[in-house]
Amino acid sequence: MDDREYLPLSWLGQVEYCPRRAALLLNERVWVENADTAKGRSEHERVHDQRVERRGDLLKLYEYTVFSDDLGLRGKCDCIEARRCDSGCKIRAADFPVRLYPIEYKHGSVREESSYMIQLCAQAICLEEMFSTSIPAGALFFISAHRRMEVEFTPQLRAAVQARAATLRELRDTLRIPPAEYRPKCKRCSLREYCMPKVKASAGAYCRRMTQEAMGEVDL
Numbered sequence: 001m002d003d004r005e006y007l008p009l010s011w012l013g014q015v016e017y018c019p020r021r022a023a024l025l026l027n028e029r030v031w032v033e034n035a036d037t038a039k040g041r042s043e044h045e046r047v048h049d050q051r052v053e054r055r056g057d058l059l060k061l062y063e064y065t066v067f068s069d070d071l072g073l074r075g076k077c078d079c080i081e082a083r084r085c086d087s088g089c090k091i092r093a094a095d096f097p098v099r100l101y102p103i104e105y106k107h108g109s110v111r112e113e114s115s116y117m118i119q120l121c122a123q124a125i126c127l128e129e130m131f132s133t134s135i136p137a138g139a140l141f142f143i144s145a146h147r148r149m150e151v152e153f154t155p156q157l158r159a160a161v162q163a164r165a166a167t168l169r170e171l172r173d174t175l176r177i178p179p180a181e182y183r184p185k186c187k188r189c190s191l192r193e194y195c196m197p198k199v200k201a202s203a204g205a206y207c208r209r210m211t212q213e214a215m216g217e218v219d220l
């Protein structure tokens with residue numbers, strides 16, 4: 001890969017949730033905390049502690065850095081289970097071949113959220129590239145409910161990862177902010193007041209437009 005910026009893998013989930021939200025985060029550096037994001041962050045911080053645990057033939061790697069040259073992404077896996085498997089791959093932490101199984105921690109109730117599945121699958125694709133292996137499945141772990149939900153990395157899910165990564169790259173390269181499209185999910189979005197989804201322009205873009213108008217740089 002060339003010297004392109006590696007984009008945060010976790011933002012694929014933002015693209016899936018709303019491309020405009022991803023663009024505001026990426027290109028206008030907006031972050032607004034609401035109850036959902038605060039709860040998610042605090043629960044996540046509790047599990048963010050880089051370490052390796054070993055019990056017999058099973059290792060657990062926490063906070064493991066992953067990247068993909070192909071996708072141009074970097075990020076972290078909350079946890080990877082590495083279990084002894086003769087047909088598995090070699091990793092530094094184990095003196096035997098292992099099969100890898102990524103696990104992503106989430107807060108809230110157990111649910112099949114496509115943005116979560118895309119983020120998890122992207123982690124698996126990174127690991128496959130890093131260790132020349134194949135990873136057919138991983139899991140979402142819902143902290144409050146203490147429940148694990150297995151996710152199969154189907155061709156459709158992998159294609160969705162590729163598509164969201166391409167969109168994220170395009171948003172970054174062009175600095176484009178897609179227009180707002182008011183949908184039910186806007187009610188839960190922490191950027192709602194900044195985005196102003198009903199007026200189809202971000203506060204930042206609106207202010208820039210006003211400044212340009214005041215400077216006579218645009219036709220009125």
Ligand code: SF4
Nearest residue numbers: 018021186189192195
């Ligand atoms: S308020 Fe709606 S349109 Fe605006 S960023 Fe959030 S989800 Fe996207």
